[in-house]
Amino acid sequence: MQTVPIDPFDAPLLGKIHQITLPTPFPVGPVHTYLIPDDPLTLIDAGPCTPAAQAALQAGLAQLGVSLSDIQRVIITHAHVDHYGLVGEIVAASGAEVWAHPLAQPSIEGWPSSRALHDRFWLELLLASGVPANLAQRTASLYQGMEQLISHAPVARLLDEGETIGLAGAGWQVLHCPGHADSLICLYQPMDRLLLGNDHLLAHISSNAIVGPPSPGESQRRRPLVDYWASLGRIYEMQIALVIPGHGDAVADVRSLIHSRFRFYERRLARLQEELRRGPQSVWQLAQAIFRRLDLTDTYLATSEVLGHLDVLEGKGLVARTTSDDGIWRYRLT
Ligand SMILES: [Zn+2]
Known part of the structure; x- marks a missing residue:
């Protein structure tokens, strides 16, 4: 080993x-x-x-x-x-x-119920995050295709x-x-x-x-x-x-690695707040600002990563979310 x-x-x-x-x-x-x-x-x-x-x-x-x-x-x-x-x-x-x-x-x-839930969830989450419909569909299909593996x-x-x-x-x-x-x-x-x-x-x-x-x-x-x-x-x-x-x-060296992970996340939180100073933005807008190059396999991971950080900021009361008429979530600094 x-x-x-x-x-x-x-x-x-x-x-x-x-x-x-x-x-x-x-x-x-x-x-x-x-x-x-x-x-x-x-x-x-x-x-x-x-x-x-x-x-x-x-x-x-x-x-x-x-x-x-x-x-x-x-x-x-x-x-x-x-x-x-x-x-x-x-x-x-x-x-x-x-x-x-x-x-x-x-x-x-x-379980078929679990698969159906996942399939629906990915597409709805991507659309609410502001990922363009065509790209959201292709990404959701990619995830549905994982079933072959x-x-x-x-x-x-x-x-x-x-x-x-x-x-x-x-x-x-x-x-x-x-x-x-x-x-x-x-x-x-x-x-x-x-x-x-x-x-x-x-x-x-x-x-x-x-x-x-x-x-x-x-x-x-x-x-x-x-x-x-x-x-x-x-x-x-x-x-x-x-x-x-x-x-x-x-x-x-478990503790020093965990320290460096937390520093990484703190930097990313700060970066998102900096982006949000320019005004309310969708998850996908923020993902594009943070990850310069995104291919199809990255769409969901990048969306998920940004959403995860927004959850943290929301939990701290630092950002708030509203849903626009088009169904897209917009985050703003509080
Ligand atoms: Zn793994």
Whole structure:
């Protein structure tokens, strides 16, 4: 397994966690899954459902002396396609049990009601953000097309905050860390101070807090960046020697990375306020001012990113939103 040096810390558990990296068709690049030879034989995360990812997974497993059909348990850390798309194929080959947070269940199992809600939500959100109708349609179609990269499976066990599960002969606490995804869980081993952190804290990019539709049983959408800051603040307070990530290198200097993330977000908040000094603006106008070059795959992420920051400013009472006659939200400084 590749890690950054963690001297003087030494965790024998790391020797039992094998990283298998799979290609994705997304700008984020390859995704890490982790095989833990244990009883049950466990895979953490599944990669997207593409022939290339499946081949890479099979090759990675073969190097460790196991095959797809040997897997007994798949733990999904959050319901993003690069982390769970292949789960149905793995379950079909192995009969493995899938464990995940309750909020990931509708996506993993492919509930039609959840898909319909997502499809509607993206388009409505883009239009209300002021994205031109043609571009909004194309972006929503792109997201609907993600379904091709997903194979579904039943979730056998729901994992939530406060539970402890056995992995690699040790007990790992389940931490619900909403933000990057509302269904995101990290697994923490307090003796060795290891965090299986997936996308909650990444070394090379700031995790996008992605705006999504209301969770099952809720009427309002979550404010993902507000949630994300709280979840980051929480792991800042913990004793963590190493974050084992979903993408890129492991993170040893957790607190300084979180500090730099907060500085980045503060700068972006200031930038948005500066833009708003010129008068009320739509989310899309602000996204275009902040991200100079945006292609189709960036439309939703950029909109979501700006909206997330506007949620924070709105929560602090620094901006207010009105809806114009054309149905577009306009934000202004208070
Ligand atoms: Zn990811």
